[in-house]
Amino acid sequence: MAEILVFCEKDDVAFELVSKGKEFKDALGMNLAAALLGKGAAGKADEYFAYGADKVYVSEDAALADFTAEVYAEALYQIAQKNGTEVLLVGSTKRGKELAPRVAQKLGAGCITDANDVRVEDGKLVADRYALGGNTVSSETIKTPQKVIAVMPKTFELGAKEAKQGEVVDVALDLKEPRTRILERREKAGETVNLEEAEAIVCIGRGLEKKEDLGIVEELAKTLGAELGCTKSLCTDWEWLSEERLVGLSGKKVSPRLCVSVGISGQIQYTVGIRGARITVAINKDENAPIFAMSDYGIVGDLYEVVPKLTEKLKSL
Amino acid sequence: MNIIVCLKQIPDLQQIRIKERKPILEGAPLIFGDMDKNALEEAVRIKEKVGEAKITALALGPAKLKDGIKEALAVGADEAVLLMDPAFAGSDTVATAKALAKAIQKIGEYDLILCGEGSTDSYSGQVGPRLAEMLDLPQITYVRELEVKDGKIQAVRNMEESFEVVEADLPAVVTVAAEINEPRLASLRQILQAARKPVQEWTPADLGLAEEEVGEKGAAVEVLSNLAPEEERKQVIFSGELDEIVDGLVDALTKEGVLGR
Ligand SMILES: Cc1cc2nc3c(=O)[nH]c(=O)nc-3n(C[C@H](O)[C@H](O)[C@H](O)COP(=O)(O)OP(=O)(O)OC[C@H]3O[C@@H](n4cnc5c(N)ncnc54)[C@H](O)[C@@H]3O)c2cc1C
Numbered sequence: 063m064a065e066i067l068v069f070c071e072k073d074d075v076a077f078e079l080v081s082k083g084k085e086f087k088d089a090l091g092m093n094l095a096a097a098l099l100g101k102g103a104a105g106k107a108d109e110y111f112a113y114g115a116d117k118v119y120v121s122e123d124a125a126l127a128d129f130t131a132e133v134y135a136e137a138l139y140q141i142a143q144k145n146g147t148e149v150l151l152v153g154s155t156k157r158g159k160e161l162a163p164r165v166a167q168k169l170g171a172g173c174i175t176d177a178n179d180v181r182v183e184d185g186k187l188v189a190d191r192y193a194l195g196g197n198t199v200s201s202e203t204i205k206t207p208q209k210v211i212a213v214m215p216k217t218f219e220l221g222a223k224e225a226k227q228g229e230v231v232d233v234a235l236d237l238k239e240p241r242t243r244i245l246e247r248r249e250k251a252g253e254t255v256n257l258e259e260a261e262a263i264v265c266i267g268r269g270l271e272k273k274e275d276l277g278i279v280e281e282l283a284k285t286l287g288a289e290l291g292c293t294k295s296l297c298t299d300w301e302w303l304s305e306e307r308l309v310g311l312s313g314k315k316v317s318p319r320l321c322v323s324v325g326i327s328g329q330i331q332y333t334v335g336i337r338g339a340r341i342t343v344a345i346n347k348d349e350n351a352p353i354f355a356m357s358d359y360g361i362v363g364d365l366y367e368v369v370p371k372l373t374e375k376l377k378s379l
Numbered sequence: 380m381n382i383i384v385c386l387k388q389i390p391d392l393q394q395i396r397i398k399e400r401k402p403i404l405e406g407a408p409l410i411f412g413d414m415d416k417n418a419l420e421e422a423v424r425i426k427e428k429v430g431e432a433k434i435t436a437l438a439l440g441p442a443k444l445k446d447g448i449k450e451a452l453a454v455g456a457d458e459a460v461l462l463m464d465p466a467f468a469g470s471d472t473v474a475t476a477k478a479l480a481k482a483i484q485k486i487g488e489y490d491l492i493l494c495g496e497g498s499t500d501s502y503s504g505q506v507g508p509r510l511a512e513m514l515d516l517p518q519i520t521y522v523r524e525l526e527v528k529d530g531k532i533q534a535v536r537n538m539e540e541s542f543e544v545v546e547a548d549l550p551a552v553v554t555v556a557a558e559i560n561e562p563r564l565a566s567l568r569q570i571l572q573a574a575r576k577p578v579q580e581w582t583p584a585d586l587g588l589a590e591e592e593v594g595e596k597g598a599a600v601e602v603l604s605n606l607a608p609e610e611e612r613k614q615v616i617f618s619g620e621l622d623e624i625v626d627g628l629v630d631a632l633t634k635e636g637v638l639g640r
Contacts, residue, residue, distance in 0.1 A: 132511070132518060156538055161508075162505075163503075163505035166505075167476070167509045167512035167513060172600045173505060173600075174600060175505060194395060198397075198606055201603040201604045202601065203601050203603060204599060240517075241551075242547045243547070246544040252540075262637070298557065319637045320632065329393060330393065337608060342612060343632070355614065359617070361616075362616060368621065371621055375629050376629065379629070379633075
């Protein structure tokens, strides 16, 4: 029987895909399998079964010790070819996103990355992803016999675990050592911020002149009971805030009751992240900033005057 | 050292208008993607460092590329190869990567292939890894620091939980992140000089590709619809004295019921 194969180097994301995969499996009349690769893979099988996998392919081959897209793509390719994989679902994490096109190329398959919805329509898998920088949502389908879709983490909910058994297949893979050697991994300062679940968010942009000034927006956020988010430069270029706080196309898509954008121009790659907010507010000194078109309420003014004043008023309520 | 930089022209995303949820691309000027410019800038910096290097700018796209490529040549590419044949129109990532890979093989000599980590418009990140696979090369993606030394590259990659320092022998495919550098602007002299740099135009036949293998016919993904989400915001702007406008905002937010925990 044709097979859906799930893989993500982050198990919690793989479990989301397996959970949703149960639905696709019924609609498409396929098996649901998962690939477990690298050190400690064998021990994870039961959890994959509990979320709904019928079968897992396990390899702890030494070449899989560290994730490299090149070798992981080859491993998935060999598993897919041997077992009749028709649909390969991977997590669109950074690693998944560089893996998916490489394995797709080996399979001669079309691929969709960063999918934020996948569904079966008329017996075909259809995936949505942002296009034109976030201006539009493109619904796409893959025409090749084999299909690779990389799905954004948190797109699908984790299903309930069930007492379920499955088949463990130890696969013997023919892998070469990776040609990229990992010399060092510098862990980023760990911060867990759950912007996706925040009820209120204050986002700060390049209108802020220096890191030391973060205090005034943090104070506003605290007063509103809000989490702090930011635009790209503040985390990736200047490293004032962790990338966990990035809102937008390459960051988090948020859906709070209230989202206040401070010193943010409102370019599409940012605004796509706040579309889900119920009420949006902008504070910007440029009355022509595009952010105002994306806002329910706006104040044209200098954030260094407006933000402290707003905080003061809110505190006095 | 031979460096090939892959560039994609995209519509200026801030200038796309939406009409009845459909994107109107006419009137939006074509520009190179942000991270493609970073890739070119990085090539120029490597050339400045190693001294002897040739940079080839490679681009697939509409006829307007002929004009647009001058910018890349002015900034520092030594020559350009353009794939502008109408048969290439409608290429998806598979068809694009296939044509680029064939062009790279036809160029023949390459040590480093640089791309952006994604295009600024679709950001699918597929072309770099697909090229690496077709050319059987190592791939290093999401690069924020790059160093070329003795036939090797060392790169710092920006991953989710860590910065990963990796090394590979050349040739290799590298995709760069936006934070790797600040692209320079060309001087007037460079812009004038660019006009004299060689530009070649290749058709599918020049690449040994049949027309069915390229463009829309060679695409593996079909777009069913491409529409802007429905979106309406109140767009109430407060103006006047600072005290008054802040009061106005606080009142409005109170009425909306979004204050308090
Ligand atoms: C593929 C791709 C993905 C991207 N993904 C993301 C993403 O996920 N998230 C993201 O945010 N960006 C993303 N970007 C970057 C995005 O295009 C913009 O560059 C970024 O959002 C701009 O951030 P900004 O609005 O803070 O800065 P700017 O555009 O520089 O705007 C700063 C604003 O601050 C205002 N200002 C300045 N001083 C003051 C003051 N004293 N008081 C009040 N206002 C002031 C200015 O009027 C201006 O409007 C992406 C880009 C690409 C190409």
